[in-house]
Amino acid sequence: MDVLSDVVAFMRTGRPISARVSWRAPWGQAFPALPGSAGFQVVLRGSCWLVPEDxxxxxxxxxxxxxxxxxxxxxxxxxxxRPLAEADCALHSELYASTGFDGTGAETVILSCGYRLHADRVHPILASLPGIIHLPAKLGCHPELRAAVELLAGEIDNPRLGADTVVSSLLDTLQLYILRAWFESDDEPCRLSGWAAALADPAIGRALNAIHSEPDRRWTVESLGAHAGLSRAGFARRFTELVGRPPLAYLTWWRLASAARMLRESDASVAEVAERVGYASEFAFGNAFKREYGVAPGRYRRCSAVA
Known part of the structure; x- marks a missing residue:
């Protein structure tokens, strides 16, 4: 898997939610902060205003x-x-729904989607993003993003057999296209800093994809640098500058994040999980996992099952 694919696969817990909402003027809705979540809004018809808090x-x-x-x-x-009325969050709690609000003015239709995030799965790439990202529609730009929006809106409007699977898959696809569009943005400050620059950098991108594809491999700074086509020192410096942590620190984080997901979502034994993420012994894995998550792997799995 590549980095962006992993971000989408790891970012959410439970089922996503989505709704096609129609408003007729006059209208105004305030949506409260939802820490531990991510969401997106797409204008399907008409026009409106985004009103950020700050x-x-x-x-x-x-x-x-x-x-x-x-x-x-x-x-x-x-x-x-327009004064903003508090939104009824109950309207946005289903995998897919369609609703409308009566009025007498012009109609605006919004596709509203969201995910709950699990703290153990949030990739640091998300922390590098601003609080609100606006991707304006531009002729010829991001055609796959527009196509995914149309498919998702059609499924929500007219759900048929298999809609649960189709909608969930399309939400993940749409999320991936949104992230891709942002990191491929023409906005120069975005491109030249942080994770956008890391993903765009051919050498660091190769190293990141190698870590994500083979977390169990016995990587060293030297071998990752060779994979990236850079000297050991040059690679370590560039990786740390762009990713925000040294190569082996990121490798350890990714191994343990992958292990946490396996413990939550698979029946693999702790020893098998340890081997799959590159630890030579269950004991070494258990110590590293406890340092990161505060509990031993077995207890983490039991607590996750109860939750």
Whole structure:
């Protein structure tokens, strides 16, 4: 798996939620902060305003996407000066739903989707993102993103056999396209810093994909540097600058994050999990896991099953 695929696979817990919501002016909705969640809004018809908590309103039009990776509070309204009513979160608790609010003015249709995140699965790539990402619709830009939006909206409008699987898969696909669009953005500050620069850097990108593809391999800074086509010192310096932690520290984090997922989602024994993520002994794995998560692997699995 590559890094972005892993981010999407690891980021959510439980089922995603989605809704196609129709509003007719006048309208304004305030959505509270939801820490430990990520969501996105897509304008399918009409236009509206995004009203962030701590910045100026932003006009949205058909095809615009708003991604909120940290569950920040926000508002949507037909007019930036419109008072915002508190949103009924019960309307946004299903895998897919479609609802409308009567009014007399122009119609705006929004595709609203969200995930609950699990602290053990949140990749540091998400922490590098701003609170609100606006991807305006541009002719010819991100055609796969637009196609995924249309497919998802169609499934929610007219659910048929297999809709649960289709909607869940399309939500993951749409999330991946949103992340890809952001990290491939023409916005220069985005491209030249942090994870955007790491993913765009051919050498560091090769090293990251190697770590994600083979976490059980006995990687060293020297072997990762050779894989990236850089000297040991040059690779270590560039990796740390872009990723935010040294190569072997990131490798350890990824191994343990992968192990936590296996413990939660598979029947593999602790010894098997240890081997799959590159630990020579169950004892060494148990010590490393406890340092990271505060509990031994077996107890982590039992607590996760109860939760």
């Amino acid at each position: 910045s100026e309103p932003v006009p949205l039009s058909v095809g615009d996407v708003v991604f909120l990776p940290h569950g920040n509070a926000f508002g949507l309204a037909d007019d930036p000066a």
